[in-house]
Amino acid sequence: MARIAFWYEFASTYSYLSAMRIEEMAREAGVAVDWRPFLLGPIFAAQGWTTSPFNLYEAKGRNMWRDMERLTAARGLGLRRPDPFPQNGLYAARLALIGADEGWGPAFTRAVYRAEFAEGADISDKAVLAAALRSVGLDADALLARIAEPEVKDRLKAQTGEAQARGVFGAPSFFVGDELYWGDDRLEQALAHARASD
Amino acid sequence: MARIAFWYEFASTYSYLSAMRIEEMAREAGVAVDWRPFLLGPIFAAQGWTTSPFNLYEAKGRNMWRDMERLTAARGLGLRRPDPFPQNGLYAARLALIGADEGWGPAFTRAVYRAEFAEGADISDKAVLAAALRSVGLDADALLARIAEPEVKDRLKAQTGEAQARGVFGAPSFFVGDELYWGDDRLEQALAHARASD
Known part of the structure; x- marks a missing residue:
């Protein structure tokens, strides 16, 4: 089966847009999706950025939020700006990595994005993550206990390193x-390529 | 009639893409286009950038050129990377401003972009600009003599200042x-907005 790898960062507004539509689009295209959460922070830091470029460059940031308003309205998605922006998605990414193995990664990822960008919740808050886990039928306490495990931490570091190494x-x-x-x-172009190269 | 303002910089690869398709798309949509050449250099400098972000951020630049390869191939356009990149579009922009008043701005703009990005020519070279002017039936010597006129220089500065002031x-x-x-x-979204707000 044709495959596409979807690399996403929980703090990223445009990743929210893709997370909410990729599964249905990929199914229609007959393409399987590998969900790959990672952290942009270390990659931005290597470029000399200490925060999101949307904060560093004010006009660019203003346009991004207006663009998001237009796109979410057109797609029937909510939009509420979380505070602070960007959010710290470290715990969410560790959980999503566990979920990618166990089959609940996509549903959990969408629940986190909805909390963050449709409801404006703070996703560094374990209570918010617990609610997202429960909303997809998971044992929140057991899973949250795992985000401090060295192998989970190392795996997210390795995944982020792989992202950087691949450009x-x-x-x-x-x-x-x-x-x-x-x-x-x-996304459309990438899915068309995946389908054609099957 | 509904209107759209098209602000473009001659050094910009993605402006090339829009310049080659906006007129036909706007005609089909029943929208008039105002061609507004300006300079990104002073705007980038105000953000602390000394050159194109595609040069400052290597992975971003590599992706941009690959993205351009895919998009130009899909649209039947040529692509040859000019050296240096970004090109100095100062003279081209002054000429395009004169052309915007006199009705030949769009055709001249496309001729310059084609020379720059389909043929890889250096558009700071007056011989290249002369050829672009002649290709659309203009008196190259007379027009090139005007790029040193204070009112032409001032008008481009004012246009660039207006771009910056508008975000x-x-x-x-x-x-x-x-x-x-x-x-x-x-571009599609902007044209749809222009048509709807007519």
């Missing part, structure tokens, strides 16, 4: 084989 | 009234 510089990013597509705007 | 931070940018759309990827 990922922003999120969402999509890979079809070694071909990188950057941004929610390229 | 333009990259190119291409489109305005429908005060609504800003950034990037070739938003």
